[in-house]
Amino acid sequence: MNRYRPDSAHAFLQQPGDGADFRASALEQLKERGLPTPKLERWKYTNLLAFEKSGAAPAEKARFQGDVVRLPWLQQNSRKLIFVNGHLILGDAKLTLAGQGLDHRPDTAPMDDQADGMLWALNTAFYADGPCITADESCSGQTFEIIHVAQGADAPLLSSPRSVIEVLPNCQATIIEQWMGTGTGVVHSNHALRISVGQNAQLNHIRLQNDRIDRSVLSSTHVRLARDARYHCTFQTTGAATSRQEFWIELHGQAADATIHGAQLMTGKQVMDTTILIEHQAPNCTSNQTIRNVVDGHASGVFQGKVHVHKIAQKTDGYQLCNTIMLSPTAEMNTKPELEIYADDVKCSHGTTTGKLDETSLFYLQSRGIPQAEARRLLLMAFVASVFDNLPDDIQAACMAQTQDFLSLIKGED
Amino acid sequence: MLEIKNLQAAIDGKDILKGIDLTLQGGKVHAIMGPNGSGKSTLSYVLAGREEYEVTDGSVTLDGADVLVMAPEERAAAGLFLAFQYPIEIPGVQTTTFLKTAVNAVRKARGETELDPLTFLKKLKEKAALLGVSDDMLKRPLNVGFSGGEKKRMEILQMAMLDPKIAILDETDSGLDIDALKIVAEGVNALRGPDKTFLVITHYQRLLDYIVPDVVHVLSGGKIVKTGGPELAKELEATGYAGLVDAA
Numbered sequence: 001m002n003r004y005r006p007d008s009a010h011a012f013l014q015q016p017g018d019g020a021d022f023r024a025s026a027l028e029q030l031k032e033r034g035l036p037t038p039k040l041e042r043w044k045y046t047n048l049l050a051f052e053k054s055g056a057a058p059a060e061k062a063r064f065q066g067d068v069v070r071l072p073w074l075q076q077n078s079r080k081l082i083f084v085n086g087h088l089i090l091g092d093a094k095l096t097l098a099g100q101g102l103d104h105r106p107d108t109a110p111m112d113d114q115a116d117g118m119l120w121a122l123n124t125a126f127y128a129d130g131p132c133i134t135a136d137e138s139c140s141g142q143t144f145e146i147i148h149v150a151q152g153a154d155a156p157l158l159s160s161p162r163s164v165i166e167v168l169p170n171c172q173a174t175i176i177e178q179w180m181g182t183g184t185g186v187v188h189s190n191h192a193l194r195i196s197v198g199q200n201a202q203l204n205h206i207r208l209q210n211d212r213i214d215r216s217v218l219s220s221t222h223v224r225l226a227r228d229a230r231y232h233c234t235f236q237t238t239g240a241a242t243s244r245q246e247f248w249i250e251l252h253g254q255a256a257d258a259t260i261h262g263a264q265l266m267t268g269k270q271v272m273d274t275t276i277l278i279e280h281q282a283p284n285c286t287s288n289q290t291i292r293n294v295v296d297g298h299a300s301g302v303f304q305g306k307v308h309v310h311k312i313a314q315k316t317d318g319y320q321l322c323n324t325i326m327l328s329p330t331a332e333m334n335t336k337p338e339l340e341i342y343a344d345d346v347k348c349s350h351g352t353t354t355g356k357l358d359e360t361s362l363f364y365l366q367s368r369g370i371p372q373a374e375a376r377r378l379l380l381m382a383f384v385a386s387v388f389d390n391l392p393d394d395i396q397a398a399c400m401a402q403t404q405d406f407l408s409l410i411k412g413e414d
Numbered sequence: 415m416l417e418i419k420n421l422q423a424a425i426d427g428k429d430i431l432k433g434i435d436l437t438l439q440g441g442k443v444h445a446i447m448g449p450n451g452s453g454k455s456t457l458s459y460v461l462a463g464r465e466e467y468e469v470t471d472g473s474v475t476l477d478g479a480d481v482l483v484m485a486p487e488e489r490a491a492a493g494l495f496l497a498f499q500y501p502i503e504i505p506g507v508q509t510t511t512f513l514k515t516a517v518n519a520v521r522k523a524r525g526e527t528e529l530d531p532l533t534f535l536k537k538l539k540e541k542a543a544l545l546g547v548s549d550d551m552l553k554r555p556l557n558v559g560f561s562g563g564e565k566k567r568m569e570i571l572q573m574a575m576l577d578p579k580i581a582i583l584d585e586t587d588s589g590l591d592i593d594a595l596k597i598v599a600e601g602v603n604a605l606r607g608p609d610k611t612f613l614v615i616t617h618y619q620r621l622l623d624y625i626v627p628d629v630v631h632v633l634s635g636g637k638i639v640k641t642g643g644p645e646l647a648k649e650l651e652a653t654g655y656a657g658l659v660d661a662a
Contacts, residue, residue, distance in 0.1 A: 366463075369517075378515065
């Protein structure tokens with residue numbers, strides 16, 4: 001039996017929306033097309049079966065069972081937001097909560113020009129809340145820290161935060177997203193994030209995902225960049241059973257720049273997928289994708305990165321590199337770099353490497369008395385650390401601590 | 415004392431070492447010379463414990479302990495050190511961090527207390543100054559972007575920091591100009607002492623003008639074919655290896 005039949009009804013679709021038209025039409029689309037299946041080219045390596053079969057129901061607003069002050073905030077002076085299962089939790093007065101700029105307007109713009117925008121539609125059908133931030137002159141340079149807590153309950157839940165981030169012309173903002181989980185019980189997260197960066201504006205976007213191992217964390221990020229705008233994203237993924245993050249980045253104005261640096265660190269049976277589409281729609285734009293993966297145990301990593309250079313986008317400079325270290329013979333890595341170029345004066349490069357930890361380097365360190373396990377740890381830390389080079393020290397330290405935690409779990413060949 | 419008896423080793427099924435007998439007495443400098451392909455580097459790798467080489471026969475003991483059953487890091491802790499012919503670049507690992515990790519790992523394995531950061535830094539600066547290793551080099555990732563001479567000096571600095579009983583220098587002179595060679599040789603000579611043994615592997619006599627050996631061995635076809643005093647090295651420089659190789 002084909003479990004991926006597009007007309008198969010699944011639990012999500014049995015949930016009534018709140019009746020708003022845009023939700024009804026999203027549900028309609030979902031019913032028609034179903035969730036993405038491995039039959040779709042872009043979903044060949046990651047299946048959503050566990051997600052789909054979990055019967056998760058849209059999460060209601062719930063009381064946060066933890067202590068908001070003790071959450072792993074990274075910066076003292078940031079404006080802080082906490083979402084539990086996709087609902088805003090107004091926390092302790094000791095925190096500077098960014099109530100200002102929060103908006104609950106339905107974000108209804110369609111995303112169906114992407115063939116597999118069904119996760120976006122699923123989010124549209126069920127989202128209740130999410131950070132809605134407009135960085136204008138009054139808060140330019142500000143850091144917004146957003147912690148998304150997936151809090152388990154008795155029955156499986158679906159969390160659907162919707163984020164809308166707008167950086168106005170000539171402004172600059174930093175968004176730090178942390179995804180974490182508490183409580184037993186399954187919570188699947190399906191996040192949709194719409195970002196627009198205005199002329200000569202800059203958004204630094206940091207995403208750390210360390211949710212519990214029995215969950216799915218899915219996200220669709222759509223970024224649109226105006227002339228001279230810069231979007232710099234750095235991510236680290238270590239959590240969840242299935243993690244898929246999609247980026248759809250439109251370099252819409254001249255001389256815009258998109259940079260994505262990220263690390264996916266996986267062990268056990270984790271699946272981690274980063275799928276990026278960068279569209280060079282204007283001349284003189286630059287894009288850079290640098291991804292590093294460490295794959296241990298029976299885990300399976302995916303990197304699909306496509307650079308699409310439109311005919312008008314002369315003088316494009318597109319760069320893409322994906323390096324993977326496999327720590328066990330049962331680990332799996334699928335990398336698919338793609339270039340689609342219609343302009344004739346461009347510079348585009350891509351490269352991928354997949355291999356074991358370098359034996360010679362390992363021997364060199366061991367010959368200096370460093371025990372093998374420690375030598376491996378040093379080399380892997382160094383391998384991962386390079387993607388965090390441009391981050392502020394405190395965030396870099398958090399990334400390295402998360403890397404450290406991951407490395408304490410790896411099994412290697414045993 | 416390092417005792418090598420009938421050591422035979424192969425890589426990828428090809429026999430390289432065909433029965434090496436060598437006893438390195440404490441406090442002495444032994445030189446091993448030999449033509450290309452005679453097994454010099456294989457010997458150094460086998461002694462340091464590189465996995466790709468299969469020891470097919472023979473034994474190696476350090477003060478009576480079986481070296482061949484030890485992991486590379488255990489050999490380092492026991493007091494063996496190999497200065498690599500081609501030191502490896504380790505991107506992302508800062509040289510100082512690496513040195514501290516190595517020194518403390520070895521101290522821990524030897525049952526000594528780990529050095530506190532201040533004592534470590536003091537020792538490092540002292541040794542680094544002797545070898546002309548700059549602060550900048552210590553801040554950079556290990557060997558990354560170092561010149562050939564800088565890499566070799568870094569090897570000797572590691573040796574000085576790890577304080578081995580037996581130091582094997584694998585073609586430490588290769589790729590060095592005369593000034594760098596002198597600095598490296600001075601670094602080695604500064605470490606000479608009654609409890610230090612050196613095995614200097616080289617192709618040329620030149621290095622031995624600066625690190626004067628007590629004993630010279632000639633390695634050819636995977637075997638030691640001749641042993642003599644420092645004059646043997648000079649003799650080889652004049653006549654070449656041809657006569658000896660034929661004799662073997």
